[in-house]
Amino acid sequence: MDDSSMRLDRAFAALADPIRRDLVARLAVSDATVGQLAEPYECSLQAISKHVKVLEEAGLVTRSRDAQRRPVHLHAETFDLMTQWIERYRREAEERYSRLDALLARTADDEGRTDLTKDAS
Amino acid sequence: MDDSSMRLDRAFAALADPIRRDLVARLAVSDATVGQLAEPYECSLQAISKHVKVLEEAGLVTRSRDAQRRPVHLHAETFDLMTQWIERYRREAEERYSRLDALLARTADDEGRTDLTKDAS
DNA sequence: CCGTTATTCAACCAACTGGTTGACAACGAT
DNA sequence: ATCGTTGTCAACCAGTTGGTTGAATAACGG
Numbered sequence: 001m002d003d004s005s006m007r008l009d010r011a012f013a014a015l016a017d018p019i020r021r022d023l024v025a026r027l028a029v030s031d032a033t034v035g036q037l038a039e040p041y042e043c044s045l046q047a048i049s050k051h052v053k054v055l056e057e058a059g060l061v062t063r064s065r066d067a068q069r070r071p072v073h074l075h076a077e078t079f080d081l082m083t084q085w086i087e088r089y090r091r092e093a094e095e096r097y098s099r100l101d102a103l104l105a106r107t108a109d110d111e112g113r114t115d116l117t118k119d120a121s
Numbered sequence: 122m123d124d125s126s127m128r129l130d131r132a133f134a135a136l137a138d139p140i141r142r143d144l145v146a147r148l149a150v151s152d153a154t155v156g157q158l159a160e161p162y163e164c165s166l167q168a169i170s171k172h173v174k175v176l177e178e179a180g181l182v183t184r185s186r187d188a189q190r191r192p193v194h195l196h197a198e199t200f201d202l203m204t205q206w207i208e209r210y211r212r213e214a215e216e217r218y219s220r221l222d223a224l225l226a227r228t229a230d231d232e233g234r235t236d237l238t239k240d241a242s
Numbered sequence: 243c244c245g246t247t248a249t250t251c252a253a254c255c256a257a258c259t260g261g262t263t264g265a266c267a268a269c270g271a272t
Numbered sequence: 273a274t275c276g277t278t279g280t281c282a283a284c285c286a287g288t289t290g291g292t293t294g295a296a297t298a299a300c301g302g
Contacts, residue, residue, distance in 0.1 A: 005142075013137035013259095016132075018129075018130060025210065028214065033278075035278060035279080044261075044262065045279075046261085046263085046280080050261085050280095054259095067269060067278090068279075069269095070279070074214035074218075079207050083207050083211060085142075088149070089195065089200060090200035090201060093196065094197040096195070140290095155248075155249060156247085164290090164292090165291075166249080167292080168292080170250060172290085188299060188300060189247060189248045189249075190249085
């Protein structure tokens with residue numbers, strides 16, 4: 001629904017592919033064109049072009065124009081968004097684990113459904 | 122190919138869905154059973170059961186047994202793996218951006234293909 | 243044993259994804 | 273103007289995903 005949710009959808013989906021993660025890793029070293037990016041892989045140039053497009057629509061890279069070349073650059077901002085989302089819940093998970101809260105996990109007092117992992121009738 | 126790559130595949134793919142991210146957000150507050158997790162959504166319980174399975178196979182949650190219930194807990198470790206991956210490249214992207222390295226981006230001296238965004242014949 | 247609760251399995255379906263090939267567009271060089 | 277380079281678009285295909293429903297399993301409470 002929400003816009004930042006769709007951005008996260010696309011960003012996570014984009015990185016859920018080893019080739020695209022590899023592209024990101026290589027772009028961290030240096031900007032590159034689609035042709036250069038495609039070179040090391042067995043697959044077609046078109047396939048890589050698609051991958052780059054996915055990364056671009058996810059906001060993970062941007063592109064400029066230089067003659068017929070369209071160099072690709074990493075775009076930090078969206079990585080930041082992802083980190084923030086993950087870190088928020090990683091921290092919770094860690095804290096709850098270290099406090100052994102898991103054993104007393106409880107909420108549910110708004111509906112018929114009352115107990116959680118332990119009985120409480 | 123590599124094992125940690127597959128883990129990242131599954132983890133990123135798992136979070137590329139708003140329902141699953143919502144499940145994670147709710148599990149950060151408290152552990153819960155599949156039934157409790159399913160309640161707020163319009164869709165079937167089975168669908169949520171599948172979502173939880175995806176999260177579990179991605180290593181983002183673990184489950185225990187308590188009678189017929191199978192409470193779900195957040196598992197920090199995999200979040201950590203993701204953060205580390207992302208942060209590594211976010212940092213690069215940011216540094217390169219602030220140094221305006223983008224303008225001089227160059228590598229390629231190992232093959233016939235020589236120049237990048239600028240000519241160098 | 244039998245019923246209830248909690249959850250999963252199985253089969254199916256529509257939509258999406260990652261790959262292919264072939265044609266085409268954009269630009270620079272000649 | 274035409275050619276080579278660089279990249280995209282379009283159509284297609286196989287495999288995966290997210291959802292459905294209905295049946296099955298697991299664990300407890302009589």
